[in-house]
Amino acid sequence: MTGRGEEEGQRDRRSDEELVRSFLDGDRSAFEELVNRYQSTVMNLAYRMLGNRSDAADVCQEVFLLLLRKLHSFRGEAKFSTWLYRVAMNACHDHARRSRRHLSLAESPDDEMPEMEQRLPDEGADSPESSMEREEIRRQVQEAIARLPFKFREVIYLHDINGYDYKEVAEILGINLGTVKSRLNRARNRLAAELEDYWEQSR
Amino acid sequence: MRCRQARKLLSPFLEGELGDKAASEVRGHLDGCPACARRFRVLGEVVRELTLLPQVGLTSAEASRLHLRLEEALSAPHAAPPHRPLLRRAAVAACLVAAVCAASTWILLSGRRAVTPVGEPSGTASTQQEPASQAGTVTASTLSLKDIYPENAEELVVRPALVLSGREYSAGELQAYGEDIGSRMAFYSAYWYPIQGDTRSPYLPRLQEQLISELLRQAEQAGLDPLELRQAMATVLAEAEGPLLPCRAELARIEGREAWLISLSGPEDYLLFPDPQVPAALHLAARGGQEILRLSQSILQELASYLIPQGGEVSGRGPGMEGEAWEAGASGETETGGREPAGAPEAQPGIASEEDFQVFLREVAAQGNPAEAMAALQALNYEQLLLLLQGDWSALAARGVDLSDFLLPPRRLAAVERNAFQVIWKAF
Structure with missing residues (x-):
């Protein structure tokens, strides 16, 4: 996997799979290392999928608790990160379905956002005005994502937001390449249609 | 272009x-x-x-909470990797299941009927056994439609079934599973959908969650990890359109891989349900779901009165349905409230006479029910009618009733590979 996130830059560290083995051999610190490595990845995924910080934190916790229980059954057929993404995505879907709050982004103020976001380098030079515009654009985009069916959100998140290629998305979601492309196409078209008026007015 | x-x-x-x-x-x-x-x-x-879009991480407070919670879980006596006691229990259960399955036995862990015999009218008769490790551990639990239709007096109770079969299925067998009404009676014991057509009903997500919770509870009682089943459920539901209702989860093997076989009901599968538009009425799907029989509350109460034997207990009462109508004059739950084994001595169907039955049919017909559906109903005898109203499909099949008059073959079945959380087979 080549997505953004903590899993990058691990060349000198023990691999995820080695950590799993160590944990199963009784090394608790190996599990803590896995949590440290992936907690932001899972939180980011959950936030983008659910559009709600509180739900995302709940799911994040749920995912790692599940991981704790299920690591013994991880067989290493898929990469650990693939397996984890799948578990996290399922947990998000389950949570969204349970709470039926995945469309309630507008009710969840984004005032918590600035403190937790890690700005990307190219955004550092924004003037205050353009920064506000940028926040508004992001809010519009995130709301439009939240209105997508979950199947579409998955591919948008994995491919466009997280940077996984089609094959990796297919592997994580357990669907074929054609389905990934088709869903991505439809998801993007829907986002563009939803945001077209806003975008044109704001330009 | x-x-x-x-x-x-x-x-x-x-x-x-x-x-x-x-x-x-x-x-x-x-x-x-x-x-x-x-x-x-x-x-x-x-x-x-x-x-x-920027990366969103945990705040320090959220990260602290997460690590604290994980620390608790790691320190718990049954945590993984010192998770062994639970694992051992599951392993023991799995061994028992495997042993039992060698004799083609199905084990149902389903609410009050901790072990429910399943009639196999196709001739592959099976014997029911209860694994020693699970004996007496599954307690009564019912899901009530009162929460869902609070305005209605009627109450339907459904108990989704968790089945630990360990049975090996080929893809071909799974296909048949979805097509052959007679061969999988267990499926129908918990197979229904309360609302026809309108999948937007706000009741459905709540009911879906209730059904899942009940299955998870059963899984936990059987020594399995409920979160694992929840993940499997989530995997299947992610593939589904609309709020489908999980009715049955079977831990089996699909072409060599351990998997959850999960069946779901959808809007076309409704069997018995109260009509939210017409309080005090129940609908009964007939002619394979193509027609609807409407049964008024007064008729059901009349039927219920037939069901009360001298001792005051409701006899012949199955797990598929309970309600005010059924409880009129009853003394409450019976020890044998669950389904009797097919072929075992049946409870006597109350004190009604054939004449009562004919009166009932005339009244149902007088309510403008379709002639075809009435014909299917009239083909039943009184005892069969009672079983039908209780949704006791196994017992009906054992009595030679053509269930295609009343049931649709299950259409939605999916297999999720255990721990891989991937759908490896599906039909819907």
């Missing part, structure tokens, strides 16, 4: 995935169509914005 066609190609065009000819056609269209050109511009902006 028309706009509609062009718009379908905008995303692959943006990605540079189109061949030269198609790309040239799209480019030509964009040059002459301001609306599509605008859409393409926005599409590009949106995709760019998606790639720039």
Whole structure:
């Protein structure tokens, strides 16, 4: 996997799979290392999928608790990160379905956002005005994502937001390449249609 | 190239995935169509914005809470990797299941009927055994439609079934599983959908969650990890359109791989349900769900009165349905409230006479029920009618009733590989 996130830059560290083995051999610190490595990845995924910080934190916790229980059954057929993404995505879907709050982004103020976001380098030079515009654009985009069916959100998140290629998305979601492309196409078209008026007015 | 066609190609065009000819056609269209050109511009902006969305991490407080919770879990006596006691228990259960399955036995862990015999009218009769490790551990639990239809007096109770079979299925067998009404009676014991047509009902997500919770509870009682089953459920439901209702989860093997076989009911599968528009009425699907029989509350109460034997207990009462009508004059739950084994001595069907039955049929017909559905109903004798109203499909099949008059073959079945959380087979 080549997505953004903590899993990058691990060349000198023990691999995820080695950590799993160590944990199963009784090394608790190996599990803590896995949590440290992936907690932001899972939180980011959950936030983008659910559009709600509180739900995302709940799911994040749920995912790692599940991981704790299920690591013994991880067989290493898929990469650990693939397996984890799948578990996290399922947990998000389950949570969204349970709470039926995945469309309630507008009710969840984004005032918590600035403190937790890690700005990307190219955004550092924004003037205050353009920064506000940028926040508004992001809010519009995130709301439009939240209105997508979950199947579409998955591919948008994995491919466009997280940077996984089609094959990796297919592997994580357990669907074929054609389905990934088709869903991505439809998801993007829907986002563009939803945001077209806003975008044109704001330009 | 028309706009509609062009718009379908905008995303692959943006990605540079189109061949030269198609790309040239799209480019030509964009040059002459301001609306599509605008859409393409926005599409590009949106995709760019998606790639720039910032990473959202845990706040320090959230991270502390997470680590604290995980620390607790790790320190718990049954935590993994010192998770062994639970694992051992599950392993013991699995061994028992495997042993039992060798004798083609199905084990149902389902609410009050901790072990429910399943009639196999197709001739593959099975014996029910209870694994020693699970004996007496599954306690009563019911899901009530009172929560769902609070305005109605009627109450239907459903108990989704958790089955630990360990049975090996081939893809061909799974196909047959979905097509053969007679061979999988267990399926129907918990198979129903309360609302016809309207999948937007706010009741459905709540009911879906209730059913899942009950299955998870049963899984936990059987020594399995409920979170694992929840994940499997989530995997299946992610594939489904609309709020389908999980009715049964079987831990089996699909072509050599350990998997959860999960069946779901959908809007066309409704069997018995109260009518939210017409309080005090129940609908009964007939003629394979093509027709509907409407049964008024007064008729049901009349029937209920037939069901009360001298001792005051409701006899012949199955797990599929309970309600005020059924409880009129009853003394409450009976020890044998669950389904009797097919072929075992049946409870006497109350004190009604054949004459009562004929009166009932006339009253049902007088309510304008369709003639075809009435014909199917009239083909039953009184005892069969009672079983039908209780949704006791196994017992009906054992009595030679053609269930295709009243049931649709299950259409939605999916197998999720255990711990891989991937759908490896599905039919819906």
